[in-house]
Amino acid sequence: MGARVTMRDVAQAVGMSPMTVSRALRDDRTVNDKTRARVRQVADDLGYVYDSTAQAFRTQKSGFVAVTLPSVNNANFAETFRALTNGLGEAGLQLLLGSTNYRVEREEELVRQLLTRNPEALVLTGGHHTEETRKLVQARDLPVIEMWDLPEDPLGHVVGFSNSDAMAHIVEHLVATGRRKLAFVGASEGADMRGAVRRAGAVAAARAYGLPEVEMIDAGPAPVSMRHGAAVIEAMGRDVAAFDALVCVSDPVAFGCLSSVQRMGLRVPEDLAITGFGHFEVAKVSNPRITTVNVQAEDIGRQVVDLLQGIFDGEIDAPVRFDVGSALVVGETT
Amino acid sequence: MGARVTMRDVAQAVGMSPMTVSRALRDDRTVNDKTRARVRQVADDLGYVYDSTAQAFRTQKSGFVAVTLPSVNNANFAETFRALTNGLGEAGLQLLLGSTNYRVEREEELVRQLLTRNPEALVLTGGHHTEETRKLVQARDLPVIEMWDLPEDPLGHVVGFSNSDAMAHIVEHLVATGRRKLAFVGASEGADMRGAVRRAGAVAAARAYGLPEVEMIDAGPAPVSMRHGAAVIEAMGRDVAAFDALVCVSDPVAFGCLSSVQRMGLRVPEDLAITGFGHFEVAKVSNPRITTVNVQAEDIGRQVVDLLQGIFDGEIDAPVRFDVGSALVVGETT
DNA sequence: CGGTATCATGTTATCGATAACAATTCGGCG
DNA sequence: CGCCGAATTGTTATCGATAACATGATACCG
Numbered sequence: 001m002g003a004r005v006t007m008r009d010v011a012q013a014v015g016m017s018p019m020t021v022s023r024a025l026r027d028d029r030t031v032n033d034k035t036r037a038r039v040r041q042v043a044d045d046l047g048y049v050y051d052s053t054a055q056a057f058r059t060q061k062s063g064f065v066a067v068t069l070p071s072v073n074n075a076n077f078a079e080t081f082r083a084l085t086n087g088l089g090e091a092g093l094q095l096l097l098g099s100t101n102y103r104v105e106r107e108e109e110l111v112r113q114l115l116t117r118n119p120e121a122l123v124l125t126g127g128h129h130t131e132e133t134r135k136l137v138q139a140r141d142l143p144v145i146e147m148w149d150l151p152e153d154p155l156g157h158v159v160g161f162s163n164s165d166a167m168a169h170i171v172e173h174l175v176a177t178g179r180r181k182l183a184f185v186g187a188s189e190g191a192d193m194r195g196a197v198r199r200a201g202a203v204a205a206a207r208a209y210g211l212p213e214v215e216m217i218d219a220g221p222a223p224v225s226m227r228h229g230a231a232v233i234e235a236m237g238r239d240v241a242a243f244d245a246l247v248c249v250s251d252p253v254a255f256g257c258l259s260s261v262q263r264m265g266l267r268v269p270e271d272l273a274i275t276g277f278g279h280f281e282v283a284k285v286s287n288p289r290i291t292t293v294n295v296q297a298e299d300i301g302r303q304v305v306d307l308l309q310g311i312f313d314g315e316i317d318a319p320v321r322f323d324v325g326s327a328l329v330v331g332e333t334t
Numbered sequence: 335m336g337a338r339v340t341m342r343d344v345a346q347a348v349g350m351s352p353m354t355v356s357r358a359l360r361d362d363r364t365v366n367d368k369t370r371a372r373v374r375q376v377a378d379d380l381g382y383v384y385d386s387t388a389q390a391f392r393t394q395k396s397g398f399v400a401v402t403l404p405s406v407n408n409a410n411f412a413e414t415f416r417a418l419t420n421g422l423g424e425a426g427l428q429l430l431l432g433s434t435n436y437r438v439e440r441e442e443e444l445v446r447q448l449l450t451r452n453p454e455a456l457v458l459t460g461g462h463h464t465e466e467t468r469k470l471v472q473a474r475d476l477p478v479i480e481m482w483d484l485p486e487d488p489l490g491h492v493v494g495f496s497n498s499d500a501m502a503h504i505v506e507h508l509v510a511t512g513r514r515k516l517a518f519v520g521a522s523e524g525a526d527m528r529g530a531v532r533r534a535g536a537v538a539a540a541r542a543y544g545l546p547e548v549e550m551i552d553a554g555p556a557p558v559s560m561r562h563g564a565a566v567i568e569a570m571g572r573d574v575a576a577f578d579a580l581v582c583v584s585d586p587v588a589f590g591c592l593s594s595v596q597r598m599g600l601r602v603p604e605d606l607a608i609t610g611f612g613h614f615e616v617a618k619v620s621n622p623r624i625t626t627v628n629v630q631a632e633d634i635g636r637q638v639v640d641l642l643q644g645i646f647d648g649e650i651d652a653p654v655r656f657d658v659g660s661a662l663v664v665g666e667t668t
Numbered sequence: 669c670g671g672t673a674t675c676a677t678g679t680t681a682t683c684g685a686t687a688a689c690a691a692t693t694c695g696g697c698g
Numbered sequence: 699c700g701c702c703g704a705a706t707t708g709t710t711a712t713c714g715a716t717a718a719c720a721t722g723a724t725a726c727c728g
Binding site: 007050059 | 684685686
Binding site for chain 2: 675676677678679682683684685
């Protein structure tokens, strides 16, 4: 339990140089098979544990890919994260995760922290960052991928979809089914840029279709979820019946709204339509099923992995911009 | 964009030794305030970024706390993770997260990987591990915390609650409200030990109350969620009415069951009671609200943080065993 | 004003693995 | 048997920050 076992100790035990041990433990085929076997055996016996820190230091390659997510407590982001973990794990890379709580200032702090770990790539969620974050990132010769958005002025590579286009499809669908007076349910203005873009998308689309101005229903500061949707509608009471449709920033919010609307005896979709965003499980299981947009979170993760692989293999030179798209999923709430 | 900027470069630029730079950038108060200011200024100008890898190597302290979770896509675990991130972040520690996908073999692989990063502590979810995992961990002089369970034979510290006790409370409540024929809805036997313990708890409690044997409804391999609960009940059709209550392994599964049960025209709780586990948002928002057990995921995270702080401060010697408890939350489904 | 405590900075060695280069061993062949 | 190329193993230097120790500068005291 004293000093830790190093390659030197293993080397001494097998009567060879540390270099040979190093080679044997990796799969360098210049070592003799018998030697490798013996080294591995001894390393095991001594309880040797490889020191990635030393490796990272010496080789100047950390084996980390840094990732920021707004929140982990979100099935979509979690799905992307899972895809990233699995894909990069196969390439021997480890994820270094930070969550921004939907705040760019927090993202900046996080990026600063993550960069000190010398990651081999940086994957950011979203396309809105502080100036300082942009500077930090660009000062480094490091592959950067922004995902979940299609920013105008990207930092590097992009794998995402258009939130406002997706919202436009929802509005189009609502118009097609005869709805005119829309309300948008989402977080307060401020931190959550993705939510803001969705709202703006809805507003713009409504204008384009000549609908009356979209009403804003503020469910509180981001992140908003089921209970916020439920609470804000409950607080409104039957006033909500004045609208034809509630356009919600996400499925969980939509489900919360749906629940409150039903509790007060209104029928969905007869009295009021409701739409979500993100194709969360709850949208498919709820009763009625919620009309939503499928954003293919897992696909985003997979595409990012492919992209990174390409970058590490040196096959990619120019910044890539990949639109994974999104698709309207019509449920029973419209 | 050539070689990276190191402390040596900064030192050269200010005309001092690297040691002074090192001291200035940390908050070593032996450096003169003016010197510190100048160093910081120059470091900034040169775009210096601190190298945690080098620090971790030299000091043999990584600044990492390694954490394994069964899944990130679970509001409860995510909540614990958030609490850990926030709490440890304040202490200057970074989380190194791995997800096991509910499999102990995957956990072993993960632990092996995480240990090479020299974490300062290891936080495992659950109390079931492979023999190899136990050996790996115990061979190291490293603080270990198991959370979300109260294992019989812990590896080190424990912060959790009794899943089987919690299940017993649910069964007790069902008995008190006149239910006798129970079915347990959960994942197939196998990977998910936490699920298995809950099931065993339900079975044992039912026996203790002299109820007929609990029927098993297999929702498929772990992890099971809303759609699995919904699917398995839909597949059963009206046979489900033969039971008095569906005891579900989690709230999402319970919600899935609830939804399918309602779709086929049965009334909850009149025709059938349903219970969940975990006090997820959906339990409070669904219609009717689901009777569940509050497991205080955030509290677990906070307690783990406190415990780690105590350990790092050297205030804790003997292994700690902390039961955060759990509480029945009666909803409208029973 | 000499001497000592305090403050501020510098020097040297080091953490563990590995790239780059050097040396040795071995088998095969004329 | 001697020589050559391929297969193995060894040596040395190094990544960047910092602990431990050493030194130089300054203040303060009787």
